[in-house]
Amino acid sequence: MLSQLFKASRLCNSLQMIGPRCLNSFSTEAEGKIDQSNKETSVSQVNTKSFASLLRNSAFVGLGDVRKKRVSGVVFKTHGDDIYVDFGGKFHAVCPRPKIDGHKYVVGRNVVFLLLDFELSTRFMGSFKETTLLESEGKILYATEYLGFQVDRPERLRDI
Amino acid sequence: MMASAVNFSGIVRRCFKLQSSCSLARNPSFQQQLYHRNNLPRLTTTIRNRFVHSNAVEQNTTQVPSPLEHDDYFGIKTLPTIVDLYKARVHFGHAQGNRNEHMKPYLFGCRMGIDIIDLDQSLVHMQLALNFLAHMAYRRAVILFVLQSSEHGHQVETAARDCGEYSHTRDWHSGLFTNAKFGEASSNRYPDVCVFLSTMSGSYQEHPAVAECAKVGIATIGVVDSNVNPSIVTYPIPGNDDSTASITHYLELFSRAISAGKMRREIDDLMAKQKKLQESSQENRTEGSSMK
Numbered sequence: 001m002l003s004q005l006f007k008a009s010r011l012c013n014s015l016q017m018i019g020p021r022c023l024n025s026f027s028t029e030a031e032g033k034i035d036q037s038n039k040e041t042s043v044s045q046v047n048t049k050s051f052a053s054l055l056r057n058s059a060f061v062g063l064g065d066v067r068k069k070r071v072s073g074v075v076f077k078t079h080g081d082d083i084y085v086d087f088g089g090k091f092h093a094v095c096p097r098p099k100i101d102g103h104k105y106v107v108g109r110n111v112v113f114l115l116l117d118f119e120l121s122t123r124f125m126g127s128f129k130e131t132t133l134l135e136s137e138g139k140i141l142y143a144t145e146y147l148g149f150q151v152d153r154p155e156r157l158r159d160i
Numbered sequence: 161m162m163a164s165a166v167n168f169s170g171i172v173r174r175c176f177k178l179q180s181s182c183s184l185a186r187n188p189s190f191q192q193q194l195y196h197r198n199n200l201p202r203l204t205t206t207i208r209n210r211f212v213h214s215n216a217v218e219q220n221t222t223q224v225p226s227p228l229e230h231d232d233y234f235g236i237k238t239l240p241t242i243v244d245l246y247k248a249r250v251h252f253g254h255a256q257g258n259r260n261e262h263m264k265p266y267l268f269g270c271r272m273g274i275d276i277i278d279l280d281q282s283l284v285h286m287q288l289a290l291n292f293l294a295h296m297a298y299r300r301a302v303i304l305f306v307l308q309s310s311e312h313g314h315q316v317e318t319a320a321r322d323c324g325e326y327s328h329t330r331d332w333h334s335g336l337f338t339n340a341k342f343g344e345a346s347s348n349r350y351p352d353v354c355v356f357l358s359t360m361s362g363s364y365q366e367h368p369a370v371a372e373c374a375k376v377g378i379a380t381i382g383v384v385d386s387n388v389n390p391s392i393v394t395y396p397i398p399g400n401d402d403s404t405a406s407i408t409h410y411l412e413l414f415s416r417a418i419s420a421g422k423m424r425r426e427i428d429d430l431m432a433k434q435k436k437l438q439e440s441s442q443e444n445r446t447e448g449s450s451m452k
Contacts, residue, residue: 051279054246055268065272090252090274090403118274121255130257131364132387134402 059088066118070141073113075105083140087113093136104143114139227298227424234294234420240286240413242279248409250399251277253386263386266398275386282398289381289395290417293353296379297421301352304328305414306369308361312407316357319411323418326351328369332361337372355414356382358401359393383410 055061063069066089073087081097083105093113097105105111116139121132227233245251253259253267253275268278296303305320305327307313313329320327341348354373359382361367366389373380374392382393383401390396400406 049243051242051246051251051268054243055251055276058246061271066274086404088249090249090254090400118272119255121258123257129387130255132254132258 066115069115071113071115072144073111075107075109075111078105078107085111085113085138085140087115087136087138089115089118089136091119091134091136093138095138095140098140098142101143105140110144112141112144114141227295232291234291234298234417234424236290236294236417236420237287239290239416240283242283244409245279245282245286245399248400248405249403250282250406250409251279252400252403253277258387260387260389262389262391263384263398266384266390267386277386277398277400285395285397286399286413289397290413292379292395293355293381293414293417294421294424296353297418298425299421300425302326302349303353303355303418304351305355305357306332306367307357307407308332308367309358310362312357312404315404315407316411319415323415324422325418332368334368335372337369337376337378350376350378352378354378354380356380356393357407357410359384359388359390360401381414 049057059071060066063071071087073085073093075083076086076092077084078097083095083097084092085095086092093115095113115136117137119132120135120137121130123130251268253263256270256273256275259267259275263275266278266281268276270276293303303320303325305316305325307316307327307329308331309329316329317327337350354369356367356370359367359370370380370382370392379394380392381395382390382397383399383406384390384393384396385399385401388401390398397410399410
């Protein structure tokens with residue numbers, strides 16, 4: 001399911017930041033004022049860049065310390081009250097279903113997510129190497145009104 | 161009448177320019193192969209007709225170097241790109257505390273406690289691995305995809321089946337290769353290449369198949385993350401082995417390399433067959449004329 005989502009919506013970017021810098025773009029998206037031409041020029045610029053510059057300008061580096069940062073993610077699986085969120089990092093996070101508007105968290109829903117740990121990995125006594133859980137940790141703050149793979153349709157965004 | 165030597169590759173190149181306007185595949189060499197494959201009988205008839213009345217010594221106009229001498233026989237070098245690897249999150253390594261010291265040369269650095277894999281190096285290693293894979297597929301090798309992951313196992317099985325190769329995504333019973341009855345007496349056969357989407361097994365240990373392949377002499381291609389020992393992998397590819405985006409991207413690249421190799425095999429076999437027919441018909445014609 002997740003691999004299909006990637007192919008359909010091209011979500012393979014690094015972390016999308018929701019913070020003071022990005023709240024402006026978030027609100028313009030809500031008002032339906034997305035400038036499509038900006039997106040296209042940025043893609044063509046990206047194609048000629050080196051890895052060092054791609055990394056330097058990535059949202060992951062822009063976040064700084066990744067803990068306690070708000071990022072946008074997408075729900076790619078639900079299992080009862082467990083919600084699996086992909087926010088563009090190495091791992092996904094599994095969160096409990098929020099009490100408020102719990103019914104909104106379906107597969108494909110964009111969420112705003114508070115990231116607590118990029119990788120749950122600690123060193124236990126007597127071991128040189130850390131043990132990793134192969135998961136991130138975080139908390140879902142709220143759901144946005146549109147589904148992840150419909151983000152590129154501005155008509156849909158004006159409904160907000 | 162001396163017929164000029166037919167520049168076969170020139171014909172193909174001119175036709176390729178017509179094809180290049182439509183985007184059939186991203187890889188231009190792929191388009192060339194597609195065109196070549198679809199129009200081969202027509203092209204070879206043209207050549208044969210031009211040579212029918214010639215008394216001159218036929219030169220070998222199809223100066224194709226042997227596959228192993230060619231720098232990039234399958235057009236594989238342009239397949240992986242840094243931007244695609246970046247978008248597929250291949251540069252994310254594990255946390256610093258999980259690092260295997262052998263992976264240190266492949267790391268770009270460590271950002272906020274998370275190892276970042278150097279994609280410039282990953283690109284080079286990926287090109288080498290894909291070229292090798294394509295060559296093996298060209299030589300009709302048996303390729304085994306290996307991954308022990310409940311998350312991505314099914315995806316690997318599907319991808320392997322779709323490119324006509326094999327996969328093993330379940331528990332590995334130790335001694336599967338080293339303690340097996342292979343050889344003339346049995347009907348079993350070792351794979352020629354093992355492609356590891358991750359060299360870790362599900363229980364945070366190195367996958368036993370990596371060592372078994374090394375013992376038995378099977379070449380391995382392996383995606384090595386920052387917590388893994390890449391020493392005995394024949395073609396290591398430093399990269400993320402945990403994200404679904406990365407696994408999807410690797411499977412796409414490997415499938416395309418295998419398809420390129422297999423398609424080229426079909427084309428070259430067809431070319432060889434046509435050439436044989438052409439030569440035998442030339443012989444018949446000269447025999448007939450000498451008898452007269």
